Amino acid sequence: MTPPEETVAVSSPGTDSTPENQLHRNSMGVTEICFFVVAAAAPIAGMTGLVPSTIVLGNGAAAPGAFLIAGIMLLFFAVGYATMSHHVTHAGAFFAYVGRGLGAPWGVASAFVSVLSYCLVQTAIYGFLGATVSAKMASIGFSMPWWFWCLVALAIVQVFGILNVNLGAKVLGVLLSLELLSMIITGLAVLFHGGGPGGLNIAASFSPTEIFKGAPGVAFAFAFAGFIGFEATAIYGEESRNPKKTVPRATYAAVIIITLIFALTSFAIISGAGSADIVKKTLALTTLDGTPLANPAQLLFSVAGTYVGPWMPELMSWLLITSLFAGVLAFHNSATRYFFAMGRSGLLPAKLGTTGRFKTPVRASVLQTAIGVITIVAFALAGLDPVVTLFYWFAITAILGLTFIQGLVCLAVIRFFRETRADTRLWNTLVAPLLGLVSIVIAEYLLLSRFGLISGTAGTDGQPWEMNFTGWALAALPFVVFVVALGYGFWLEHRKNNDDELVKEFVS
Incomplete structure (x- = not known):
């Protein structure tokens, strides 16, 4: 009798036919996948952007507690997600999981929302990266517009998108290690000094009563935003060594690492600046030309300069650039693997589902780059600000879309295991996914x-x-795409029932 795991396991569609639609097998382990996933969270960028905003607009000194609780809530999601990865290995993780659990049309809709979200967030980070590099280079006498640096970064990312995925993992490993090291040194310096004014006030940052003061809804919204991209672990399943073990381990590791980075580093920053009146202090440091939070990096840089030395803020200003570059590279890989999986499954042109010399999805990579170029040029020609519009508009829209699909994954996990009985562990297949679903619903709200x-x-x-009209349009975008794609999915399923070979391998 065939073991249950083999009965429901999904090999990549089309991989039995030709090598042109196969990714580079056995090329990544837990460490390499974690490099991609944690790099997508852009730790220093989060410390310089998300944390000051969470402090000022959310719950003040208790911002670290919001990140900690968000991480714990997402661990519930990770349990079911990791359990599903034992039985489904697919480069289009979300749409394969949802398709297997809820039905092919729902998987198709999830695929389009997922790829939309990854394209949006990658382009958003390009805007932030272009503005950051432009300001930094102007400070040393080399002034070029933000879009120029975006196009330079696009070209470099495109090269990595074509070459062996292992090369990208190694580059991300070096960049990520440097930025994490800089934050660890800063955190330890604050710790050894016993904190700043008020000392190391753990209660102010992690006490439940403090966490839910102020505007906790805003704080948690920002906190959940910090975890975007952690779900990409399963995207690399086809390229990993022993995916049934590698993907779950990488998923848990990624969530825990991101949680600790945000919770502990933000605690060190707040302790170093002084938890008392941290909102006023953050505003004083980040206000530029009368605009609050216009220069958010100064909170981290001020603490680093005070406790480590003036060389650390200078180093961090360059590591912020590499952090953002690592982010766009990580999300480029995520988006291209979705385009690849959708092309291979018949949802998009089949040529997107092929690989090149290095067993990477070259055509899908070029398509993703083309989308980035068109978007950046359009924003530049329209004279729109790369941070205020491109970054903030697209990043939150992407997070909204991915969070919605995560909720569907929770439902898919529960239904998949109720029907197949491939795994009967109650915690892994029902309780944790239900808690994860509740967490996702709260986050989405x-x-x-x-x-x-x-x-x-x-x-x-x-x-x-x-919200104004632009806000409502952006907020509605992922859901409109989902509904339209769901209709497309039902149409494809109908064609499959009429023995149409085009979509047979995906919806079978």
């Missing part, structure tokens, strides 16, 4: 209700759910 505030499209009063 918080993101939606604060969408205008986070995206910069809020009305004059800045109240929850208040």
